Amino acid sequence: MSLRRLDIAHFRNLDAVRLQPCAGINLIIGDNGAGKTSILEAISVLSTGRSFRATRTPAIINFEQEAYTLFAEVFNALAEHQQIVPVGISRNRQSEQQIRVAGQQARSASQLAELLPVQVINSDSFQLLEGSPKVRRQFVDWGVFHVEHQFFNIWQSSQKALKQRNKLLKYGKMHGSEQLDIWDEALSRYADQVDRLRADYIAMLVPEFESTLAELAFSGEVSLSYYRGWDKHTACLDVLRQNREKDWALGFTQSGPHRADLRIRVNKLPAVDVLSRGQQKLVVCALLLAQGRLMQKLTGKQSIYLVDDLPAELDSEHRNYLCQVLETMQCQVFITSVEADALTDCWSASTPMTMFHVKHGQLDHTPGSDTSR
Ligand SMILES: Nc1ncnc2c1ncn2[C@@H]1O[C@H](COP(=O)(O)OP(=O)(O)O)[C@@H](O)[C@H]1O
Numbered sequence: 001m002s003l004r005r006l007d008i009a010h011f012r013n014l015d016a017v018r019l020q021p022c023a024g025i026n027l028i029i030g031d032n033g034a035g036k037t038s039i040l041e042a043i044s045v046l047s048t049g050r051s052f053r054a055t056r057t058p059a060i061i062n063f064e065q066e067a068y069t070l071f072a073e074v075f076n077a078l079a080e081h082q083q084i085v086p087v088g089i090s091r092n093r094q095s096e097q098q099i100r101v102a103g104q105q106a107r108s109a110s111q112l113a114e115l116l117p118v119q120v121i122n123s124d125s126f127q128l129l130e131g132s133p134k135v136r137r138q139f140v141d142w143g144v145f146h147v148e149h150q151f152f153n154i155w156q157s158s159q160k161a162l163k164q165r166n167k168l169l170k171y172g173k174m175h176g177s178e179q180l181d182i183w184d185e186a187l188s189r190y191a192d193q194v195d196r197l198r199a200d201y202i203a204m205l206v207p208e209f210e211s212t213l214a215e216l217a218f219s220g221e222v223s224l225s226y227y228r229g230w231d232k233h234t235a236c237l238d239v240l241r242q243n244r245e246k247d248w249a250l251g252f253t254q255s256g257p258h259r260a261d262l263r264i265r266v267n268k269l270p271a272v273d274v275l276s277r278g279q280q281k282l283v284v285c286a287l288l289l290a291q292g293r294l295m296q297k298l299t300g301k302q303s304i305y306l307v308d309d310l311p312a313e314l315d316s317e318h319r320n321y322l323c324q325v326l327e328t329m330q331c332q333v334f335i336t337s338v339e340a341d342a343l344t345d346c347w348s349a350s351t352p353m354t355m356f357h358v359k360h361g362q363l364d365h366t367p368g369s370d371t372s373r
């Protein structure tokens with residue numbers, strides 16, 4: 001998957017910007033506050049319906065406008081017909097959203113996500129190590145979603161069952177345990193399926209992660225292990241029954257697939273407590289790259305990588321290794337930087353590369369500004 005064209009309107013300080021990215025490396029260069037991160041943010045909104053800066057919609061819409069609009073032509077190399085798919089999303093100050101995929105109104109943002117897998121490498125990526133299990137669960141589920149077609153519906157059903165069970169625990173004591181039996185069974189049925197898909201996925205991800213980490217010249221061992229959210233020797237249904245009294249008292253479900261985690265450890269300790277900041281960065285890059293590689297292997301689908309402010313994050317040696325891995329993946333990459341120099345020499349001459357200069361929310365079209373090869 002890659003973007004052939006991207007139109008951004010009324011999004012942060014980008015009033016009307018049109019990019020024609022290449023299928024390889026796209027460098028976005030500009031001063032602080034020029035609008036570089038906003039371009040990456042626009043791509044991620046197109047992919048997920050949400051911003052990676054986790055802000056409310058009014059913060060994203062240009063201060064002087066009522067709505068933002070994003071439009072792109074997505075090149076789908078896997079499609080037999082209609083390889084170019086137009087997609088668009090707009091949202092107004094009331095948070096009303098319109099999504100269109102291939103000329104049709106889309107039901108939900110998951111349709112965008114399926115078509116346009118995007119991975120973001122930025123300073124928030126550290127959350128994979130230092131954040132709550134939720135961040136790692138979302139990471140795992142992103143991967144499973146893209147390689148297992150059935151996952152989304154099963155996961156949604158497990159969420160619904162959990163919600164109903166929690167509602168009953170909180171407000172429904174008068175209904176007694178008969179009602180709870182129903183939701184125990186529903187939740188545990190979907191929990192087992194979610195668990196199996198996650199476990200299978202992580203088993204495939206681990207070797208991919210280890211080889212990618214080695215390619216990034218990380219020395220040492222980092223272990224990934226999966227915690228499914230309840231005791232590994234006991235069936236989910238039994239755990240729910242055993243926990244019933246406590247769950248009634250607390251008013252929510254303590255154990256289940258909503259508590260799953262991907263434990264990332266060094267010498268049996270959480271990696272975040274042991275590794276240097278630079279080492280942590282390599283580990284999170286390896287995780288995000290490994291996911292893209294695995295998806296490519298299993299489905300042929302390629303992820304788009306958005307890398308925000310690369311030079312600030314890694315020293316030049318490791319930056320080169322990262323660039324080499326991205327290059328071998330032959331996917332579309334958008335990288336921002338204040339200086340072009342640090343990034344132009346990292347690529348072999350055969351890799352397509354385009355450079356965009358951003359200035360005060362506009363692309364600088366002065367001769368020699370946008371260079372392609
Ligand atoms: N809703 C908005 N409307 C207009 N400008 C905004 C809005 N939100 C942020 N900005 C401004 O957009 C500019 C671009 O920010 P950003 O993309 O983060 O810059 P860069 O990554 O190039 O340093 C900043 O100057 C910021 O103040």
Ligand SMILES: [Mg+2]
Nearest residue numbers: 036037038309
């Ligand atoms: Mg920025």
